[in-house]
Amino acid sequence: MPITLARSLLDAVLASELGSSEPDAGNRFSLDGLTLGPATEGGREIGIRRFEATSLRLAAGALALEVGRLALYKLVGQVRTDAGRPRLSGLRAANAELSGVKAQGLLMLPTPATGGLHAPPAPAGAQAATATPTTEIAGSPWSLGPLAGAEGSLQAKIVDAQLLFDADVTVPMRQGQIDFNDASVEHVGPDSRMGVSRMGLYVDAPNGRSYLYQFPATPVGGVEYERRGALLGPFVSDRGKLRLREFAEGLLRQSRAGLALGFTEQARLLFGRTALRGDLQLGDGTFCAPGVRAEMAGRAEGRNAVRVHSEAVGRGLTLEIPSLSLRHAVLTGRGTHLECDEVTGSLTLRLFIDNAQPRFAFELANAQVTGLRL
Incomplete structure (x- = not known):
């Protein structure tokens, strides 16, 4: 029962099918302070003081996600029994901690007709990509509110440019x-x-x-x-x-x-001959992308500052946010609606070209979440 319940809990929270890349070491669970309320027509209420999982590999559609550690505290959920297996129909957690979160896949942009996410087609003659995760989640309008108050600058070094000589480019951004x-x-x-x-x-x-x-x-x-x-x-x-x-x-x-x-x-x-570096302080404001909505906050404390660097922009670009701070975050996809009051952590996002396809890889070294609701 506890193992089945733990797997059901992860499936519900992460809207994924649970698997393991290393069967001997992966997908370890622990539960502390388990309580069960009386059965009702709506199911049974379950309480867990602390739930922890480590060494996870999760699949949501075609997207593969690795999680080093996930800890949830003060959980309360509704459990229904479906074909003899417990399923969570709703969940709240006071706070959560994550570390070692990694994912990568094709970089996708919405099409104007549907707003959905689609991978870009491979150019003629390009080698077909294999074993590369992609994802499609519900569309929503794009909104980049934090850019409205962005401050910083980008510096580029163009080697052997067609400007006759090597060039140093500086582009400041104000307000x-x-x-x-x-x-x-x-x-x-x-x-x-x-x-x-x-x-x-x-x-x-x-x-x-x-x-x-x-x-x-x-x-x-x-x-x-x-x-x-x-x-x-x-x-x-x-x-x-x-x-x-x-x-x-x-x-x-x-x-x-x-x-x-x-x-x-x-x-x-x-x-292909341009190196890039820069620092950008994002403003406070709402960010919306297909399937994601959140409010960036904490500019006054220096939160959501972005470091940009690349050895060659034509091959890839890395963005680091050492102090990410989000409020009122909402994630939707695959029939799941996940909300939380606040998310803080350290994020690295890498955009690059592989086999003529634009791709992304991100790493969430650590994160703290409060007010989690499913």
Whole structure:
């Protein structure tokens, strides 16, 4: 009974089918302070002072997830018996602790028609991916509220650039906005300038203007285009601005094809020779993605600061949040609705290309959760 109940508890909490990559060592459970209330038509109430599981490997759809340790405290749930097996129909936990959480899979973007998540198609001739987890969960509108108050800067080093020389690029972000009048592209000789026109993001170099990202024919949100001098003269008087939240949300709502086609061939070559680092302090605000909704909080205490680094942007990018702080988080998928009052922890997210496919890998070194409800 306790082992069956433990497996049922994990299946319910994580909306997954429980398995083990190492049968001799994996999936260990312990229960302390188990109490059972009287049976009713709605089932039986169960109380557990502490539930702990270690060395877990879980599968939710095609997504594989490893959990080093999961501990739940002061659990109260409703248990129903289905075909002789106990099933949880509802669960509350005062708090939870997680460590050693790892997952990876294909990076998926929503399609405009459905809002669902889909893996991007492999390019012609690309090697087929094997044994790579993907996931599809319920869609919801994109909202990137924390970008509205973002502060920080990105520094890039472009080696042997088509700007004639190696280039050092600095892009500051203030109050959720990039002002290209403040961005710099430094190299030997006259420096280049970055900006944004109605055609897209560009660099004006000694050998002329080159576009890094070209906009579609439809209007792009969050953009203040460059302005020229009197009578449309050749000199740019204002390089333009990007409001990060509106611009990023607009790009995410485009189709996958639209996102991919925006990058020019020159930009793809440059990204392969571009190292990147930077620090970004996110603001407080609501974050929504397909199947996920949460409120980022704690900016005044330095929470939700992001470290960005990459040896070559064209091959991958790593984002680290040493002090993640979320409130009122909601996760939905596979018929499960999970809520919690607060989540804190340390998160590392890696985006990379493998077999011509964009992929992700994340690691949650440790996390604390309060007010968990299923």
